Amino acid sequence: MSTPTMQPQIAPKAKPQVLKEDAMWLQKEMINRNYHELATAHQDGRKVSATFVPGNLNELLMCFNFARSLPETNALQNGMRKKSGKMIMDAERDGHSEDVCTYVKADLGMMLQGQVGPTGEPLPHPDVLLLSYTGCFTFMKWFELIRQKYNCETVMLHVPYQGDGKVSPAMRDYVVKQLKEKVIPTLEKVSGVKFDIDRLRQYMRESVKAEENLVRVLQSAKNRPSPIDGYFGAVYYIGPIFTAFRGMPEATRYYDTLWSEVEQRIREKKGPVTPEGEMAEEKYRLVVEGPPNWTSFRDFWKMFYDEGAVIVASTYAKVGGVYDFGFRHDAERPLESLAEYCLGCYTNLNFPQRIDMICKYLDEYQADGLLINSIKSCNSFSAGQLLMLREVEKRTGKPAAFIESDLVDPRYFSAANIKNRLESYFQMIKQKRVAQAAAGVH
Amino acid sequence: MNVKEIVARCEALFEDLRFNAVQQWKAALPGRKAIGYMPVYVPHEIIHAAGFLPVGIFGGGDQIEVIQGDAYYQSYICRIPRSTVELGLSGRLDCLDGMLFPSVCDVIRNLSGMWQIMFKDKYVRYIDVPQNYDDAIGGTFYISEMQHLRDDLGALRGQPITDAELNASIAVYNENRKAIRDLYSYRAQKPWQAPTSEVYLLLRAGCVLPPEEHTPLVRAYIAAADVEKRARRDNARVVMTGSFCEQPPLGLIKSIEMSGCYVVDDEFMLAFRWLMDEVPADGNPLEELSKAFLHRSAQSASKYDDKKEDKGRYLLHQVKSRGAEGVIFAAPSFCDPALLERPMLQEVLAKQKIPYTAFKYAENTGQMAPIREQAGTFADSIKLWSAA
Numbered sequence: 039m040s041t042p043t044m045q046p047q048i049a050p051k052a053k054p055q056v057l058k059e060d061a062m063w064l065q066k067e068m069i070n071r072n073y074h075e076l077a078t079a080h081q082d083g084r085k086v087s088a089t090f091v092p093g094n095l096n097e098l099l100m101c102f103n104f105a106r107s108l109p110e111t112n113a114l115q116n117g118m119r120k121k122s123g124k125m126i127m128d129a130e131r132d133g134h135s136e137d138v139c140t141y142v143k144a145d146l147g148m149m150l151q152g153q154v155g156p157t158g159e160p161l162p163h164p165d166v167l168l169l170s171y172t173g174c175f176t177f178m179k180w181f182e183l184i185r186q187k188y189n190c191e192t193v194m195l196h197v198p199y200q201g202d203g204k205v206s207p208a209m210r211d212y213v214v215k216q217l218k219e220k221v222i223p224t225l226e227k228v229s230g231v232k233f234d235i236d237r238l239r240q241y242m243r244e245s246v247k248a249e250e251n252l253v254r255v256l257q258s259a260k261n262r263p264s265p266i267d268g269y270f271g272a273v274y275y276i277g278p279i280f281t282a283f284r285g286m287p288e289a290t291r292y293y294d295t296l297w298s299e300v301e302q303r304i305r306e307k308k309g310p311v312t313p314e315g316e317m318a319e320e321k322y323r324l325v326v327e328g329p330p331n332w333t334s335f336r337d338f339w340k341m342f343y344d345e346g347a348v349i350v351a352s353t354y355a356k357v358g359g360v361y362d363f364g365f366r367h368d369a370e371r372p373l374e375s376l377a378e379y380c381l382g383c384y385t386n387l388n389f390p391q392r393i394d395m396i397c398k399y400l401d402e403y404q405a406d407g408l409l410i411n412s413i414k415s416c417n418s419f420s421a422g423q424l425l426m427l428r429e430v431e432k433r434t435g436k437p438a439a440f441i442e443s444d445l446v447d448p449r450y451f452s453a454a455n456i457k458n459r460l461e462s463y464f465q466m467i468k469q470k471r472v473a474q475a476a477a478g479v480h
Numbered sequence: 481m482n483v484k485e486i487v488a489r490c491e492a493l494f495e496d497l498r499f500n501a502v503q504q505w506k507a508a509l510p511g512r513k514a515i516g517y518m519p520v521y522v523p524h525e526i527i528h529a530a531g532f533l534p535v536g537i538f539g540g541g542d543q544i545e546v547i548q549g550d551a552y553y554q555s556y557i558c559r560i561p562r563s564t565v566e567l568g569l570s571g572r573l574d575c576l577d578g579m580l581f582p583s584v585c586d587v588i589r590n591l592s593g594m595w596q597i598m599f600k601d602k603y604v605r606y607i608d609v610p611q612n613y614d615d616a617i618g619g620t621f622y623i624s625e626m627q628h629l630r631d632d633l634g635a636l637r638g639q640p641i642t643d644a645e646l647n648a649s650i651a652v653y654n655e656n657r658k659a660i661r662d663l664y665s666y667r668a669q670k671p672w673q674a675p676t677s678e679v680y681l682l683l684r685a686g687c688v689l690p691p692e693e694h695t696p697l698v699r700a701y702i703a704a705a706d707v708e709k710r711a712r713r714d715n716a717r718v719v720m721t722g723s724f725c726e727q728p729p730l731g732l733i734k735s736i737e738m739s740g741c742y743v744v745d746d747e748f749m750l751a752f753r754w755l756m757d758e759v760p761a762d763g764n765p766l767e768e769l770s771k772a773f774l775h776r777s778a779q780s781a782s783k784y785d786d787k788k789e790d791k792g793r794y795l796l797h798q799v800k801s802r803g804a805e806g807v808i809f810a811a812p813s814f815c816d817p818a819l820l821e822r823p824m825l826q827e828v829l830a831k832q833k834i835p836y837t838a839f840k841y842a843e844n845t846g847q848m849a850p851i852r853e854q855a856g857t858f859a860d861s862i863k864l865w866s867a868a
């Protein structure tokens with residue numbers, strides 16, 4: 039999956055100073071510490087787990103003292119550091135098709151290059167692959183590929199898809215049974231740690247605190263001006279909670295800090311902070327569907343803030359959990375709640391649900407329109423997005439636009455094309471406003 | 481009927497993208513319904529037990545011009561969903577009362593929701609199959625999925641589907657599967673008598689004919705092919721793998737054969753061979769279907785391999801049991817499951833020193849020369865290898 043958690047980047051000297059908030063520094067520290075923990079896990083006698091962002095069972099993994107790696111995050115971090123292009127090509131030279139998801143190839147390429155993580159420290163081979171199969175078939179092949187190469191213990195958690203737009207008791211029971219009878223025993227065996235459900239409960243209670251604040255932060259974009267960017271900024275905000283930190287007091291602290299920063303921005307009627315400072319004037323409010331491009335992330339973002347466009351809500355910020363529609367981890371029914379969490383991640387929703395969600399965002403966040411960033415790698419997100427575009431336009435009467443790029447393959451980011459598209463899209467929104475004003479509609 | 485007549489009939493069914501055979505079947509008796517399904521596998525028995533006709537929808541092939549369908553898909557997505565959308569929007573699937581979308585990949589998964597939006601008056605269901613193979617876990621879930629389908633189809637006909645009906649359908653499909661197994665064994669024994677281009681058409685006929693009609697047709701073909709006088713050539717025996725969803729054009733299969741290969745096993749229309757042996761027809765039908773799925777079904781890229789050692793087991797079995805000398809990986813362009821699976825299978829083959837070659841296709845691939853050349857070189861190298 040297209041996944042969050044980025045480190046704030048230090049800009050090269052010649053470039054303008056990148057501005058960061060306190061929460062960002064906190065996050066940087068957390069991420070660096072996690073990579074260091076991974077690097078030293080084996081010498082510290084700890085086992086290493088790897089799992090995916092959607093359906094990430096972080097609280098459960100913590101119950102077994104695993105150092106936790108998220109291969110999607112490693113891939114995107116490498117993408118941001120412009121290292122993924124070579125990794126992908128190495129994987130292709132090793133026999134992987136040019137047609138398939140580049141997250142997988144970036145990960146396999148990193149392994150081929152000696153498994154040095156994004157921070158320059160070595161990443162150990164995982165002791166267990168928790169194949170939490172939520173919202174994407176490629177995950178299954180991804181871990182089968184790693185298992186084939188490195189012989190890692192692998193445990194599958196099959197999460198059924200919400201084909202008819204709901205979670206049935208049979209679906210939930212199926213996931214719970216797998217947790218009880220497959221996942222937990224395997225994690226016990228690999229880690230040598232006995233499962234303690236009260237420990238899980240404790241982590242889940244901690245998760246809820248962070249979840250509450252994350253939702254406040256994301257929903258702050260309903261304000262005018264929006265104090266945050268719900269896409270380019272949100273990929274930072276979702277970082278800790280979607281990855282190795284949910285359930286930890288550090289995550290709670292991070293979201294407390296973040297929320298107080300955002301609250302203050304609301305009070306001061308400030309717009310979002312961009313890498314080049316505060317956004318001056320909010321001219322356009324957009325909803326975005328699809329993951330961002332990581333290899334040219336800053337250039338991509340700049341195309342928006344230069345034009346005064348702020349993203350008020352994005353579906354991508356829901357890949358690791360749809361908290362803004364009410365889901366919270368529930369310590370009273372821990373395993374059922376973990377199952378519901380996995381079943382409810384964004385890409386596990388069916389198409390009508392995804393479209394409903396976007397229409398709701400357009401309405402509740404008073405957005406001008408929808409932008410779809412269609413990712414070449416990602417069939418899970420992308421297959422069918424053109425229908426989504428039509429449906430949303432039809433239902434909301436708001437203009438929608440379509441651009442194409444890739445997650446971590448720099449060959450598929452065409453800045454000029456995207457910029458052109460965006461410029462005409464902003465034009466279109468403007469014209470629509472004029473027409474509406476003329477017709478007396480608002 | 482002789483071979484020519486049987487093949488001509490199958491070819492006509494294959495080329496008829498208006499599904500006249502389905503329309504005729506429906507028109508023969510009032511109240512009849514037809515339910516479409518996409519690759520790879522759905523339990524046909526449940527559709528059949530409702531008295532409905534299961535109809536395999538394997539895209540539009542190379543005979544359909546995709547105009548509307550292209551407006552729904554980016555260039556980097558395989559072709560089968562766009563030609564299927566084309567079939568739907570152009571009214572060619574109006575004869576279907578419903579569509580089933582099995583869990584194969586994210587493209588077909590998402591298409592299930594698109595279908596719900598585009599064809600609101602039809603029955604649409606996503607069929608999840610378990611990736612956990614314990615009876616008490618994956619089995620229980622799968623039985624509930626099948627029960628859901630059973631209830632829905634029962635409601636559609638206005639009368640619940642009984643166990644006796646399901647068992648009768650299991651028996652009908654046991655016969656069909658057996659006939660197809662026999663056809664595959666026959667082809668492996670005498671591939672010159674039963675070329676794959678014909679075997680393929682016979683399977684495609686099974687996508688639109690009721691099994692009661694399809695099974696005798698398969699049997700008739702085996703008998704008729706056996707008395708044909710056909711030249712035996714010094715071809716390389718290959719297994720073709722990766723074509724479980726979007727289908728290669730018929731011309732591509734013919735090209736491979738013309739280039740000097742006998743295809744002795746494949747993944748075409750795997751639904752007919754998914755369950756690898758008899759399903760008991762006198763027990764609890766859904767339990768038996770579940771057990772057959774969990775413990776005695778084919779492998780394909782869309783199915784999880786529980787253990788590392790399981791990877792490639794089915795392909796190796798195909799190679800060894802059919803006496804194949806090599807493997808052709810033929811996958812649709814942009815097919816994540818097939819293309820991600822490929823390097824793992826290649827590694828398994830390399831360990832066993834089984835030669836392979838690989839290419840991609842689309843259902844409307846028109847240029848056969850490069851494929852013919854590649855398959856020809858592969859066949860030559862196999863022959864050289866075995867002569868050495």
Ligand code: SF4
Pocket residue numbers: 039040139140141142173174175176177415416417418419445
């Ligand atoms: S296909 Fe999409 S969701 Fe799946 S691993 Fe790739 S980027 Fe992630």
Ligand code: SF4
Pocket residue numbers: 558559560561584585586587588725726812814815816817818
């Ligand atoms: S050809 Fe492959 S990617 Fe396309 S729908 Fe079929 S299985 Fe999915």
